[in-house]
Amino acid sequence: MSDGRRSRAWIDVDAGALRRNYRTIREAVGPDAALIPMVKADAYGLGVEEAVAALDAEDPWGYGVAAAGEGERLRELGVEGPILVTSPLPPGSEARAVAWGLTPSISDVPALDRLADAARDADAPVDFHVEMDTGMGRAGFDWRDAAEWGIAVAGRGSGRLRWTGCFTHFHSADEAEEPVRRQWKRFRDGLRALPVEEDDLMVHACNSAAALRTPEYAADGARPGIFLYGGFTGQGLPDPEPVAAVRGRVNFVRDASPGSTVGYGATHAAEGWERWATVALGYGDGLPRVLGNRGRALVRGRPVEIIGRISMDVTVVEVGGMDVTAGEVVTFVGRDGDVEIPLREVAGHVGTIDYEILTGLTPRLPRIWSSGRAGEGDG
Numbered sequence: 001m002s003d004g005r006r007s008r009a010w011i012d013v014d015a016g017a018l019r020r021n022y023r024t025i026r027e028a029v030g031p032d033a034a035l036i037p038m039v040k041a042d043a044y045g046l047g048v049e050e051a052v053a054a055l056d057a058e059d060p061w062g063y064g065v066a067a068a069g070e071g072e073r074l075r076e077l078g079v080e081g082p083i084l085v086t087s088p089l090p091p092g093s094e095a096r097a098v099a100w101g102l103t104p105s106i107s108d109v110p111a112l113d114r115l116a117d118a119a120r121d122a123d124a125p126v127d128f129h130v131e132m133d134t135g136m137g138r139a140g141f142d143w144r145d146a147a148e149w150g151i152a153v154a155g156r157g158s159g160r161l162r163w164t165g166c167f168t169h170f171h172s173a174d175e176a177e178e179p180v181r182r183q184w185k186r187f188r189d190g191l192r193a194l195p196v197e198e199d200d201l202m203v204h205a206c207n208s209a210a211a212l213r214t215p216e217y218a219a220d221g222a223r224p225g226i227f228l229y230g231g232f233t234g235q236g237l238p239d240p241e242p243v244a245a246v247r248g249r250v251n252f253v254r255d256a257s258p259g260s261t262v263g264y265g266a267t268h269a270a271e272g273w274e275r276w277a278t279v280a281l282g283y284g285d286g287l288p289r290v291l292g293n294r295g296r297a298l299v300r301g302r303p304v305e306i307i308g309r310i311s312m313d314v315t316v317v318e319v320g321g322m323d324v325t326a327g328e329v330v331t332f333v334g335r336d337g338d339v340e341i342p343l344r345e346v347a348g349h350v351g352t353i354d355y356e357i358l359t360g361l362t363p364r365l366p367r368i369w370s371s372g373r374a375g376e377g378d379g
């Protein structure tokens, strides 16, 4: 606890839990599916360098990112295997993707032509995957026209350009099986209409929720993200192990007499005598402001209430009869002792999903990774 990075507020990240969550996905999809852990957005806000160090020990097929710059960063970290860029490259990013040996995904023919130009300029070979839209709608060739665009893509996918994969993305795997089945059928129909041997393509579709709900659709591969980082994937699906804990230190304690008020707008007034602990962490750290007068925190493994509005830099909790002093640790997300505030509780207050809470944690919070091995805590 003498770590200087734990002096104010921080995120504890459990590398062993991340690896065990990966293994849960691995067990669901079986040994043959290639896993492409998604490490976009700085590994869902938790720190891509350490995430990759932990995941490398599980020997994934490759990594998935959303942008060429994220792929470049992985190369700088020493990643040598395939790096799939799952979002379409905005025009102008192609040369960067080629230079760093990334695998772009292609959603239309003009994008493929731009990639071909970049490959020619660099005189470098480029693998690409094709995204097929089966209902997500934000990218991809339409599955209904696969016969036509398939010919255009296959015609260009020779020489420096190699068409090595095809994927789709499920829009409702977190909610139900039926929409996943419908999209899968469209994907299969589209694949059958392509003028290339399916065996020559790596076929992948499942995000975390689909890998757990319909592992039979993991085909050649799956692209899990949120589950690895401890996020909720849907009712009836296994819970991940918590990976991140958001904590801050008490920097001020006062005994508040009846009627005393706290925070902007003075939205909380002490009813009787209360003990207020101010914690050095606020919305400037990514703690959602709507948790004011609504959310919980943990002190010494006990739940306490957040009172008043959350400020940019501090949050106040009512610690009841506890003899809390400055320097004590307060947990706003994650485990403290045997008690846990799950990410989804916080996301629920905000009316959002775990993804947005994680990626909304700001750079002000150091990410402090345990070196945890996968077997730790397995009992």
Ligand SMILES: *Cc1c(COP(=O)(O)O)cnc(C)c1O
Binding pocket: 038, 086, 169, 206, 207, 208, 209, 223, 224, 225, 226, 227
């Ligand atoms: C983010 C993303 C994933 C991972 O989804 P999770 O729900 O986090 O498991 C998979 N595929 C694509 C194309 C994505 O953009």
